[in-house]
Amino acid sequence: MPKNEKISNSVIRRLPRYYRFLGELSKEGINKISSRELAERMRLTASQIRQDLNCFGGFGQQGYGYNVSELRSEIGSILGVDKQHKAVLIGAGNLGHAIAVHINFEKYGCKLCGIFDSDERMVGQTIVGQKIIDVDRLSEFCRQHQPRIAILCIPKSAAPQLCEQLIGLGVKAFWNFSHYDINLEHNDIIVENVHLGDSLLALNYGVSNSANKTEE
Ligand code: NAI
Numbered sequence: 001m002p003k004n005e006k007i008s009n010s011v012i013r014r015l016p017r018y019y020r021f022l023g024e025l026s027k028e029g030i031n032k033i034s035s036r037e038l039a040e041r042m043r044l045t046a047s048q049i050r051q052d053l054n055c056f057g058g059f060g061q062q063g064y065g066y067n068v069s070e071l072r073s074e075i076g077s078i079l080g081v082d083k084q085h086k087a088v089l090i091g092a093g094n095l096g097h098a099i100a101v102h103i104n105f106e107k108y109g110c111k112l113c114g115i116f117d118s119d120e121r122m123v124g125q126t127i128v129g130q131k132i133i134d135v136d137r138l139s140e141f142c143r144q145h146q147p148r149i150a151i152l153c154i155p156k157s158a159a160p161q162l163c164e165q166l167i168g169l170g171v172k173a174f175w176n177f178s179h180y181d182i183n184l185e186h187n188d189i190i191v192e193n194v195h196l197g198d199s200l201l202a203l204n205y206g207v208s209n210s211a212n213k214t215e216e
Contacts, residue, residue: 007055007078014052015075017042022072034065081109087149087175088142090162092117092125092132095177096153100127113145118158135162142169152178160185 021042025033035053039046053071076082087110089096096115105112115127116135123134133141150171152159159180166174173190174182182191 011052011055015079018052019072019075019079019081022068022075025068026072031068032065033068038066079109081107083109084111085109085149085173086111086113086145086147087151088112088114088116088138088147088166088171089151089153090116090135090138090166091153091155091158091178092122092127093153096151097127099151099153099177100130110149113147114141116141138165139169142166142171146170149173149175151175152180154178156180 021038025041035046035049038044039049042049053066084106087105089100089112092100092115096117100112100115112128112130114133115130116133116138117123118135120134122132125132148171150162150166150173152162152174154162156179159176159178159182163174163180163182163186167186167189174192176182176191176193179195181193182189
């Protein structure tokens with residue numbers, strides 16, 4: 001059993017990447033791997049990998065390496081991929097639509113159980129087999145289905161009021177694309193903020209930096 005209480009946030013942040021790499025190894029038919037080989041593939045150090053995986057009791061055996069599928073399923077269970085937490089998606093515009101269509105929620109331990117929008121032209125349309133529901137029915141829906149996760153694909157201006165409502169209805173975690181800082185008002189709520197622009201800026205910094213170096 002994993003010793004969860006000892007896991008640091010930085011290790012947790014690396015777990016999805018381990019999980020993804022181990023999934024790829026499984027697909028390639030690789031059943032065991034040494035920490036050195038795994039480190040080379042993931043561009044980490046072998047000691048970093050041993051340290052990380054030791055947090056969960058260490059799955060490796062000296063001289064054998066790691067059993068890929070066992071390790072993957074242990075990490076998967078630490079990440080909760082088998083939990084199927086119910087999630088609602090708010091805002092079925094360009095972004096919300098793309099997320100509903102392209103994210104395989106069940107693979108990541110969630111079940112998308114409702115898609116909501118306030119635009120009456122969208123209500124009743126179908127995405128991924130689900131009818132878009134009028135956001136006016138959100139409270140009634142949440143009382144009935146008790147989702148614990150909300151995915152916010154709405155403008156920032158609409159987010160504060162919706163967050164209050166959703167938290168009041170028992171939502172505990174947000175996958176937040178809205179650019180609204182939920183933890184400002186609710187520091188006990190689990191929030192994953194996604195800002196694609198930040199990632200692009202980091203890329204831009206890299207390009208600018210390498211351009212400067214070449215110009216020097
Ligand atoms: P969009 O205008 O296509 O979709 C927004 C949808 O939210 C609309 O269908 C609208 O009717 C709905 N909506 C607005 N207020 C609502 C409310 N109170 N309840 C329910 N539905 C409501 O816009 P798009 O392109 O999908 O972007 C959505 C938001 O996500 C934007 O504010 C944008 O800034 C943000 N965004 C964030 C990104 C990120 O990396 N975090 C990337 C792209 C967009």
